[in-house]
Amino acid sequence: GPKVLQIPSHQIIDMGQMVTLNCDPVSNHLYFYWYKQILGQQMEFLVNFYNGKVMEKSKLFKDQFSVERPDGSYFTLKIQPTALEDSAVYFCASSLNSWDKEVFFGKGTRLTVV
Amino acid sequence: EQQVQQSPASLVLQEAENAELQCSFSIFTNQVQWFYQRPGGRLVSLLYNPSGTKQSGRLTSTTVIKERRSSLHISSSQITDSGTYLCAMERNYAQGLTFGLGTRVSVFP
Numbered sequence: 001g002p003k004v005l006q007i008p009s010h011q012i013i014d015m016g017q018m019v020t021l022n023c024d025p026v027s028n029h030l031y032f033y034w035y036k037q038i039l040g041q042q043m044e045f046l047v048n049f050y051n052g053k054v055m056e057k058s059k060l061f062k063d064q065f066s067v068e069r070p071d072g073s074y075f076t077l078k079i080q081p082t083a084l085e086d087s088a089v090y091f092c093a094s095s096l097n098s099w100d101k102e103v104f105f106g107k108g109t110r111l112t113v114v
Numbered sequence: 115e116q117q118v119q120q121s122p123a124s125l126v127l128q129e130a131e132n133a134e135l136q137c138s139f140s141i142f143t144n145q146v147q148w149f150y151q152r153p154g155g156r157l158v159s160l161l162y163n164p165s166g167t168k169q170s171g172r173l174t175s176t177t178v179i180k181e182r183r184s185s186l187h188i189s190s191s192q193i194t195d196s197g198t199y200l201c202a203m204e205r206n207y208a209q210g211l212t213f214g215l216g217t218r219v220s221v222f223p
Contacts, residue, residue, distance in 0.1 A: 001159060033210050043157070043200065056209045091157065096163030101164075101204065103211060107156035111150050 002026040004106035006092050007074075018056045018080035019080045023092030025075055032075045033093040033103065034067065049075065065075060070097070080111045115138060115189045120201050120214035127191045127221045135217045137201030140181040145204035147211065152197045157204045160199075161186070164186045 013019045025032050034046040047057040049067050070077040075089040075094075079086055090106040095101050100109070117140045126192065127133055135147070147166050149157040161168050163175040177184040188195060199216050202211040 035210070042215055043202075043211075043213040045212065048210050058210070093157075102159060102162035103147060103202075104159055105157040107148070 002029075002104045003044075003095055004092055004104050006106035006109050008109060009107065010112075010113060013082055013111050015077040015084055016081045018078065019111065021077045021079075021081055021090050021092075021111070022066045022074040023076065023106060025094035026096075026104055029094035029096050029104075030067065030091065031055075031095045031097070032067075033095075034077045035093060035105075036089065037108070038064045038088045046090075079111075082111075084113050087111060087113045116215070117141065117205070117212050118201055118203055118214035120199075120217050122217060123215070125220070127219065128180075129191060129197075129221055129223050130191055131218065131221075133188040133191055135186040135188070135199055135201075135219075136208070137184045137186070137214055138201050141183075141205065142179065142182060143205065144179070145205040145211075146175075147202050148173075148175055148186050149202065150197055150198040151200060151216070155197075157200065170185050185193040188219075193223060194223050195219060196221045 007022045032049040037043045046061045048055040066078045089110045091108045093103045093107045095103045119138045121136045122212045147162045148160040161175040162178045167176045174187040198216040200216045201214045
């Protein structure tokens with residue numbers, strides 16, 4: 001199926017530093033998402049992005065989190081500053097439009113905050 | 115409250131057996147999607163099935179919206195089917211998917 005690419009696959013970072021996770025969504029998709037999965041736990045929705053704006057965010061999307069997609073470039077999740085509890089696998093996803101809602105996921109970026 | 119309930123939590127199969135995985139929702143939804151995830155791996159979309167019956171290869175999903183449930187049938191299981199199967203729904207327009215805890219499937223020769 002359609003591929004969502006995530007870079008890097010694994011990132012280790014010191015607590016308090018900034019990290020940017022990169023995602024290359026499916027090329028013609030309009031809706032972009034970030035999800036968080038702590039090891040052994042449930043996949044949880046963070047944020048939904050469309051037309052250059054955050055459409056919806058969950059309570060997990062803390063003030064330290066931000067998302068953007070500058071023209072034609074990666075869809076990014078930035079965490080500044082990072083905290084130990086931010087350690088998780090972050091999955092990027094995309095879907096085509098508001099009536100074809102099938103969601104496709106990337107392989108995830110494993111973030112370890114030390 | 116768990117909005118998406120999956121059963122069973124785990125399932126052990128002998129190769130070639132069939133399996134039925136269940137998913138129920140605490141609210142009405144118009145988007146249901148089944149995924150497959152290997153440990154540490156990405157989610158692979160298996161079937162997007164907001165209503166009715168949909169088939170893809172050995173997989174068949176049936177969603178009954180008014181009963182707030184969906185099922186995934188795996189026929190003639192193979193060892194490579196081992197992994198976690200996740201059911202997800204969308205709560206409202208523009209919101210993300212809400213996932214269940216998954217059914218861990220293990221297929222042995």
